[in-house]
Amino acid sequence: xxxxxxxxxxxxxxxxxxxxxxxxxxxxxxxxxxxxxxxxxxxxxxxxxxxxxxxxxxxxxxxxxxxxxxxxxxxxxxxxxxxxxxxxxxxxxxxxxxxxxxxxxxxxxxxxxxxxxxxxxxxxxxxxxxxxxxxxxxxxxxxxxxxxxxxxxxxxxxxxxxxxxxxxxxxxxxxxxxxxxxxxxxxxxxxxxxxxxxxxxxxxxxxxxxxxxxxxxxxxxxxxxxxxxxxxxxxxxxxxxxxxxxxxxxxxxxxxxxxxxxxxxxxxxxxxxxxxxxxxxxxxxxxxxxxxxxxxxxxxxxxxxxxxxxxxxxxxxxxxxxxxxxxxxxxxxxxxxxxxxxxxxxxxxxxxxxxxxxxxxxxxxxxxxxxxxxxxxxxxxxxxxxxxxxxxxxxxxxxxxxxxxxxxxxxxxxxxxxxxxxxxxxxxxxxxxxxxxxxxxxxxxxxxxxxxxxxxxxxxxxxxxxxxxxxxxxxxxxxxxxxxxxxxxxxxxxxxxxxxxxxxxxxxxxxxxxxxxx
Numbered sequence: 001x002x003x004x005x006x007x008x009x010x011x012x013x014x015x016x017x018x019x020x021x022x023x024x025x026x027x028x029x030x031x032x033x034x035x036x037x038x039x040x041x042x043x044x045x046x047x048x049x050x051x052x053x054x055x056x057x058x059x060x061x062x063x064x065x066x067x068x069x070x071x072x073x074x075x076x077x078x079x080x081x082x083x084x085x086x087x088x089x090x091x092x093x094x095x096x097x098x099x100x101x102x103x104x105x106x107x108x109x110x111x112x113x114x115x116x117x118x119x120x121x122x123x124x125x126x127x128x129x130x131x132x133x134x135x136x137x138x139x140x141x142x143x144x145x146x147x148x149x150x151x152x153x154x155x156x157x158x159x160x161x162x163x164x165x166x167x168x169x170x171x172x173x174x175x176x177x178x179x180x181x182x183x184x185x186x187x188x189x190x191x192x193x194x195x196x197x198x199x200x201x202x203x204x205x206x207x208x209x210x211x212x213x214x215x216x217x218x219x220x221x222x223x224x225x226x227x228x229x230x231x232x233x234x235x236x237x238x239x240x241x242x243x244x245x246x247x248x249x250x251x252x253x254x255x256x257x258x259x260x261x262x263x264x265x266x267x268x269x270x271x272x273x274x275x276x277x278x279x280x281x282x283x284x285x286x287x288x289x290x291x292x293x294x295x296x297x298x299x300x301x302x303x304x305x306x307x308x309x310x311x312x313x314x315x316x317x318x319x320x321x322x323x324x325x326x327x328x329x330x331x332x333x334x335x336x337x338x339x340x341x342x343x344x345x346x347x348x349x350x351x352x353x354x355x356x357x358x359x360x361x362x363x364x365x366x367x368x369x370x371x372x373x374x375x376x377x378x379x380x381x382x383x384x385x386x387x388x389x390x391x392x393x394x395x396x397x398x399x400x401x402x403x404x405x406x407x408x409x410x411x412x413x414x415x416x417x418x419x420x421x422x423x424x425x426x427x428x429x430x431x432x433x434x435x436x437x438x439x440x441x442x443x444x445x446x447x448x449x450x451x452x453x454x455x456x457x458x459x460x461x462x463x464x465x466x467x468x469x470x471x472x473x474x475x476x477x478x479x480x481x482x483x484x485x486x487x488x489x490x491x492x493x494x495x496x497x498x499x500x501x502x503x504x505x506x507x508x509x510x511x512x513x514x515x516x517x518x
Contacts, residue, residue, distance in 0.1 A: 348378025440463025
């Protein structure tokens, strides 16, 4: 080494990996998450000491830095409720009418832990065959019957397995077998009062009704057993769950935004694959004039110049990513975009240094390792689509393909989604020929999003421990000071880091092992 040889900590700091600023200094090479690996730090605390509290936007904090994507196969009310309960946030998609989207927002805002506000409801004309199908698809066979088959209709009875078992004729109408002598809870009633009444009744279901026996909610004994507090829940001062809603940048969607804000939406997400447009800038300014208390999450962007336009207009946060999602083909079809690692680092640094605005890494997240890398590159949170698709809480019905339980998952740039409404996201609503910038497919059943998110975040916290950081501000301080070190990986290094030299899915006895649903 000659005279340049050094020993001790200085040697280690100078030669163990590279600082992000050095790694990303090249203006002609883009890096993805898989191109990078983080160098470990010093561990002097437990995993349980890690606090991942973050800013989703300028004014919205969350205990868990995960946001479910506004895709019609990922986030509706049920996903948004559960995302907020585990400490993240859900963004309701806009591939629907204004009234339908507002209804999903209202379900989230009305949610009280323990009350089921959108149960499956049948009308009197439904048959036992419909009950069988409900049990096959969703695993339960007790269902309330109202005059119109919806919540808000007059409660007529309840059908349970006791009413349907041993009935040979499955074409019988539920009105012929339902139980009509019901024990009901009447609004207003607290959750503790309703639970006490359910225990006293010794029934499996307790309907909650308003005047004239109008059904407004259900409580089940099964849910009572599982009921628990959610100390990390993302809530406001009124203890309502926070929720976001997506809109397009069309001028007509300003009316949609006003209806969503009036319904209680906490953050409006401007949903566009290319966020740097005069349409989005104008929409941000109009929304800020209409409601100063509602945060605006703008995007998507991948370079600082795009970010500047939206931040100058008043955006309270940015989504970063263009063509990096698992079902997005923008980079392939349009040849425009940027590898996600480089995009997150450069935009996060620009937004932090010049505006103090948080950034959300959107796309390319396949697991806890990618979340860890996104946060380490400067993101304050991540948005996930495919990761949460296929969970119990995502929209859609399960189906079986070659014995595997699956759900449909599609990109909002797919032709199937564009036929509904999402072509506006790609400036394609008025074109005669639509160009697909996404695909449709299916994902395997992942079980409950609560179990999945808990597993993922435990792994992310373990990653923070390995780096020697307890909080996201600590992580970002190390990133920008240069003490957080990275290395580039070769193809061989990437292969070495994965599972290799073993046969997966084989038990000790040599017979194939059933794959776990998670």
